[in-house]
Structures are given as C-alpha cells and as structure tokens.
Amino acid sequence: MKLKIITISALAVIITVFVLSDKPRERLASDIPQQAQTMDSPAINKLETKTNNDGDLEISVSPLDLSPKSSEWQFDFVMSTHSIELDQNMTKSVTLTTDRDNKYTPLKWEGDPPGGHHRSGILTFNPISPIPKTIELSVRGIDDMAETKFMWVTSP
Numbered sequence: 001m002k003l004k005i006i007t008i009s010a011l012a013v014i015i016t017v018f019v020l021s022d023k024p025r026e027r028l029a030s031d032i033p034q035q036a037q038t039m040d041s042p043a044i045n046k047l048e049t050k051t052n053n054d055g056d057l058e059i060s061v062s063p064l065d066l067s068p069k070s071s072e073w074q075f076d077f078v079m080s081t082h083s084i085e086l087d088q089n090m091t092k093s094v095t096l097t098t099d100r101d102n103k104y105t106p107l108k109w110e111g112d113p114p115g116g117h118h119r120s121g122i123l124t125f126n127p128i129s130p131i132p133k134t135i136e137l138s139v140r141g142i143d144d145m146a147e148t149k150f151m152w153v154t155s156p
Contacts, residue, residue, distance in 0.1 A: 050150040056083040061137055061150045064122070073127050075137060077111070078120045084143040087114040093141045096125050098132035131155060 049062040057079065064074040073096075079086055090109040097103050104125050111121010128135075133155050140147040 047152045052148050057081040073125045075123045086119045095138045097136045099134040
C-alpha cells in the first residue's frame with residue numbers, strides 16, 4: 001500500500017513539473033511581438049479586400065501573396081451582376097499601375113470563363129521589384145462602366 005502511495009505521489013510530482021516547465025515556453029512564444037513573428041511575411045501579404053459596387057456591377061479584389069519572395073503576384077477577383085454579361089478577357093481588361101506610373105498587364109486568368117452574371121478567379125502578374133509604395137488595379141471594358149480602380153498602400 002505504501003509503495004502505491006509513493007508511486008502515485010511521484011507520478012503527480014513528475015506531471016506537475018512537466019506541466020509547469022512547459023508553461024514558460026508557451027508564454028515566451030506569446031510574448032514575442034507579432035511583428036517579430038511575421039518577419040518573413042511582411043504587411044504586403046495582408047492587404048485588405050477592396051470592393052466596388054458602382055452601378056449594377058459589384059467587384060471584390062483581394063491581393064494574395066505580394067511578398068518580395070513571391071514568384072508571382074496574384075489577385076482574387078469576384079464579380080457579380082444581374083444586368084450585364086461578364087464576357088471580358090480579364091488579361092486585357094485589367095492593368096496594374098505603381099506609384100512610379102509603371103504599368104503591368106496580367107500573365108493569366110485562372111477562373112470562370114467569359115459569360116454569365118457571376119465570375120471569380122485568380123489574376124496573376126509578374127512580381128514587381130522593388131516593392132512599390134502603392135499599387136492600383138484598373139478594371140475597364142465592362143459594359144458601359146467607367147474604369148474602376150482599386151488602390152493599396154504597400155509600404156508605410
């Protein structure tokens with residue numbers, strides 16, 4: 001009986017030491033500022049989704065990985081309307097412009113084919129180096145709609 005109590009007590013002490021010794025590591029990881037934890041993923045990776053719903057067309061654009069290490073820059077597009085046909089060639093309808101007024105055309109569109117009232121897909125560009133301070137996507141040629149622009153600040 002004494003051996004059983006000693007064994008249970010020893011196990012309890014070992015478990016307690018293990019649990020308590022693991023806590024400082026967890027706290028250390030959580031005490032590291034978020035900026036230091038994400039040094040390999042700069043703020044340019046976290047650019048917000050922009051939405052424009054002028055007129056009968058709603059377009060939402062989300063930049064994906066635009067980091068300096070990325071081999072391509074991608075933008076997630078979602079378009080929705082109930083009055084016009086979305087039959088544009090997206091590689092000809094969209095331009096990416098930097099704060100230095102350099103213009104880039106997309107390499108490819110991977111998504112819904114032309115037609116219909118709802119389209120989504122990924123528009124891919126070559127990466128831009130050095131990273132510009134701002135980027136602007138211009139969408140044109142959809143029905144009689146004026147050019148629609150989406151702008152992001154990529155560096156402080």
